[in-house]
Amino acid sequence: MSESTLEILPELKQIVGALLFAAREPLTIKRMRKAMIETGNGFGGPYEQYAKATDAQIEGAIEQLIEDLDHAKAGLSVALVAGAYRLQNDAACGPFVRALLEKNQTMRLSKPALETLAIVAYRQPCLRSEIEEVRGVSVDAVLRKLIDMQLVRVVRRSELPGRPWLFGTTQKFLEHFGINDINDLPGSQELKRAMPVEEKKKKETTEDLPALKEELNKTESEVEEDASDKSMAALDEEIEREEN
Amino acid sequence: MSESTLEILPELKQIVGALLFAAREPLTIKRMRKAMIETGNGFGGPYEQYAKATDAQIEGAIEQLIEDLDHAKAGLSVALVAGAYRLQNDAACGPFVRALLEKNQTMRLSKPALETLAIVAYRQPCLRSEIEEVRGVSVDAVLRKLIDMQLVRVVRRSELPGRPWLFGTTQKFLEHFGINDINDLPGSQELKRAMPVEEKKKKETTEDLPALKEELNKTESEVEEDASDKSMAALDEEIEREEN
């Protein structure tokens, strides 16, 4: 690890601010402590002090941060929401933020988002599992983002076991990409599925049930094994509990 | 619009902080001004003052914000990257953020890749043969990889015999290295080529002065065009141009 580039040891308040800023979701004190323990132990030396930070010290740092942000009038504040802390903009600045974001529809889609979109476009209506099969990675987050952006929508529930959702593209998708009709996409005949997904999947599931069960058992035992490091695992568990 | 909930009129610095926080990408001053104009005009009354904020005032607010955030040690700072401002965490807190986000191993560029990038950055637009002259090795593979990574792009074909490609760096290059402007790179005056590559190469063969003159005239007229008026449409146009 490149200690050399980090001459200055940050204070707890700074760390808390940086963590809240970078996190995608509200953070509990325990989550912050976990990051400090990991960094402290991983870097060692003067960083070990961070591994010893207590919940009370972290809470104190948060309180100080709240006060200092308020004083600095930076347009930002820290709020406690459902047991976790979150950085947010001052409510008084809300109208400006809305003006910015509303006109901000010139979105630049990431590569994973574009790939996911392409699969949905050609294969619609399609299942999340299908997209994952093609892309080889979990698409949970990307798909959620695309739905947020109103480029992808839920078409309906499928008739398959568990009644998973079927996804398709939206009007806005067409507008955004300047497409008149889905069938105008190049190679759409070739890339389209020959068989509707529900029939195809039904065929598969009836064949693959024993294998699926085995897979599930494997995953469970892996999870159990993972409970190795005691204190860290306990902390993880607590975090999980708290966040549910 | 619910003015009732907004008793306090925020100051420019707060608005700038909130905008930078809420934006998903670096913001230019123009983008911020646009949000202020829209909010000011939309809300009217005391909000009209925001519509009149000048670029200089906004820039002043950003500078003040940078100073106050630094002073508050909130773990956050504002950086000017690729011509736009963005809120980011203090580098000293990076290890903690990485631990939180579980980003332990980041990709780094190899030495040959960095050297090739450096040459492209200082000499752009430049030919592959030029890079090879400096490095003394074939750069075909490295260059292709850098293009894949979207750090280098093809600018255009040159006018030289065989019409070889000219390469330059991308927006992502600036973002990846946290650089505001290519000219901010140290020693850029010294390392830059005194003359555009095409003229240089041409001169080596034919001494083509009239073409150079023409080129110069073209550049001048482009610059003149840039001095545009301040209507909203013009602002939009400018933003769009800046962001491409």
Added chain:
Amino acid sequence: MELIKDDYKVSLEVFEGPLDLLLYLIKKDEVDIYDIPIGRITDQYMEYLRLMKVLDLNIAGDFIVMSATLMLIKSRMLLPVEEQKADQDEDEEDPRWDLVRQLVEYKKFKDAADHLEDLELHMENVFARESEHVELGAPPDVDLKDASIFDLISALNEALGRVQEEDLQEIFAEEYTVGQKVTFIVENLKVVSRMCVSDLFGGMTSRQEIVCTFLAVLELIKLNKIACVQDDPFSPIMVEPREPDPVPTLPPEEEEVPHPEFELDDESAEVEEDLGDDDEFDDEDEL
């Protein structure tokens, strides 16, 4: 050394080039870049080239071209002064000049590359909103982070120097393999967390064994299993295990999928409702 399997051929393209080697030699010998002792440097250059051939590294043609250039300069330097003048223009400079100019120019960009590297290291610790800091999706190159390939070859040279006289050993072929040595190094690094490259060669009396060990080091670097670290330029090279890659090829966007399975269904249920309502709202808005 045709015993070495093709799988273990390491392409030099991804490593440094001939100019790097020259700069390396100049720095190592602490000679003035503007007054290169061309004879000595040429000899050293050729020695490295020979070693690379022993290792069966795919030497890029550029290395050969440079050796020809060096030979030419060397031969010109050997000419008596009068003949040098007769041979060239009146104001023609030192025959080394072109090379020096190229080296100086290259050095400047090498420094610029170092600066970019510093910036990159710095930016590794900087995250923007939504923690979307600009990440490179591509896998790492074969990359010697702190020690250069030439430092490694130097270490090899020293080890080979110690067994120079025992060439007889090579008669017994197939005694050692690169695969064997890969295991050897990995096992050793489980016991000690850090070891000196020259210690790796300790006690070895066969050139083949040393070369196999060396290629094993290169292979492990390529696989990102170990890193070669050098605390100061020209100080001993240490071999360290690298932390296992967490999720090597996942694109950054999907590195954290915090809530598996059920979450999305819940959300999309809401979304569906929203969408249903939305259509009505849109109509109202237009009215």
